[in-house]
Amino acid sequence: MNKRLINILVPLISIVLGLVIGAIVMAVSGFNPVDGYMALWNGIFMDTYTLGETVRQITPYVFSGLAVAFAFRTGLFNIGVEGQLIMGWLAAAYVGQAFELPAIIHVPLALIAAAVAGALWAFIPGLLKAKLQVHEVIVTIMLNYTALHVANAFIEMISGGGERTDKIHESASLRSEFFESITDYSRMHWGFVLALIAVMVMWFILEKTTRGYELKAVGFNKHASQYAGMNVSKNIILAMVISGAFAGLGGAMEALGTFENMTKLHASTGIGFDGIAVALLGANQPFGVLLGAILFGSLKYGGLNMPSEAGVPTEIVSIVIALIIFFVASGYVIRVALERFGKRKEVK
């Protein structure tokens, strides 16, 4: 069996296995799996509105997935995407409501603010890792909580004690009448185009630039990179900063597209953490992340329809989604099985 075929088969088999086991879980819990999956399907593809909403759901996942994947590819484990995304969201929401500018300036300005906020939030663990060898996992986890409370405090401050920031000005919004008209007034917005661009940007940085070569080299082998005269500290920090910028842009999608404001958060949004799963699904490749985000976002959004249409409780829906992710993440096992199978066939 050739390698390419295996690479395509592994995720497909994983998804099928996840669905099958998920069906068993539903059946055991006394729900009809066929109804359940029909509801899931309808929740994703039923009409233009659900399709539009599915795309909207996918968009921030692309960014959080890219953020995690970029860090992975450069030897870092950024669990702080959640916090960086919250900071990006806050920055974009603030710029969106505080200034009145023409759209051509306002939208880019809000996006840049979000990217910078995410990047700065990631700069802290990057700096600590590079200079003091503090492990980035610890710092990024803790900064997630910090981000949550900092954002809440800021929201209270700029809204004068309120629960949410003002709606952003139209000039900063990513929504479009065109998308609203073709998707029956869903909240689909221009963000998915930005997501596609971000995928290209990550691919370009890693595969085409001198900096990408350095970032990858430092990620794989610090000692050899130092031997080759690279500035290891600088590259570690830069890797975190770029990863954080992707995360911050993910936050901007929520601020400028989905919600057009920011409400106080009682808990994490989950988008950042789900980014880890998305990156895993996509094997840390930019285009893989896009596919991973599509799968993950679709399941997440489609899953919302399962309780109402098929009566499957949300907990079971989470289990089914988790099973699919589990099988994709443990793709190594399937890979080995496939290779064995392929060998046996050759012997015959």
Next chain:
Amino acid sequence: MFHGKEVKITDPNVANKLGIGMVHQHFMLVENFTVTENIILGAEPTKMATINIKDASKKVQQLSEKYGLNVDAHAKIEDISVGMQQRVEILKTLYRGADILIFDEPTASLTPQEISELIQIMKRLIEEGKSIILITHKLKEIMEVSDRVTVIRKGKGIGTVTTAETNPTQLAELMVGRQVVFKTEKKEAHPKDVVLQIDSLVVADNRGIDKVKGLNLSVRAGEIVGIAGIDGNGQSELIEAITGLRKVKEGKITLNGQDITGLKPRKITESGLGHIPQDRHKHGLVLDFTIGHNIALQTYYQAPISKAGVIDYKKVNEIARKVIEEYDVRSGNGEASIARSLSGGNQQKAIIGREISRNPDLLIAALPTRGLDVGAIEFIHRRLIEQRDNGKAVLLISFELDEVMNVSDRIAVIYDGSIIDTVLPHETSEQELGLLMAGQSLQENQNKVGGENE
């Protein structure tokens, strides 16, 4: 097949039970445990739920005496020499009742004196009825201790011969598959201007302990200076200081008349330094990169590979292909093979190709042939001499006396962080070098020779 019965060895414990013991190249010892504690580790004898260390140490002492190993059962590992640590490894296998002992490159870090002791021990073990499998790439050892030799090449048994009926040349031919010249052919050296000058250099290791202590050395264009010494006498710190990877505490290093003390590694590389690092996996290669990308490791940021921050991987591979061809780097997939998948010899050839093709004024070769087969060693030695003949300076650091004596034009012996003597290869002998490497006081210091080792 074991004692005529077919057995499946699935893990080390099965091998242990069958009476097969292994003495590893890198010792598997707990530094701050005593000899006895190390030996019983994993098979602790218990008496009412507590470790019965007394009986164990008695048994260890007895075994030690029986085989003439001369090991103190109560000494701590960190206090004894490398040679004795190895004998502890041997004791460990004997304690567990091994009848077949496998030695994997046992002489790699021993002094010539310790090697001859080891050979005596091996002979003693054989007299006592044990069997020994000796894995080594040193032909001299094979000729000295073995009864039969099996030559392995590329994972296949090439042939088994009786040692008494063969000679090193024939063995080398079997190993490489063609004739090998042992004495590396070279012309007289014509040293010119000083390229590398080191004055009273002091360098500390990671723990802040001085490892290089006021070292002076000069290397001139057109000569190969070999640094002989036992592992751990400051060689690593010396190289790292020259190449900018480690801070210089005191002293001065000049390259081509330019002061390079404390400069960044890249600046030093650009001033004309090529460096074949001693650990090719740690420093030499990014193992997860393709071999092509690895060949660009020192030049990736310069034209013609990089322009305006964009890297041209086509160019990278084009340049890599040239190096791969010229230095005969063999791999499954050419420049697109992952570096990890190459054999050690081919990885090393790629590194050497990368470093020499930049045509540096000074080439530092640290243990360039460690763990390689005779064919690759010969190739690498020829390249080093070629570099010298082109009027470049070469600094060779090696633990192999043969290598130092064959390749260098001058030998500087390093002991305890400084050069204690410089000798000419044709005026010295292995014995004399061995004494110098041991700090010259053989009698009382023999067992402490490796004391500095980590």
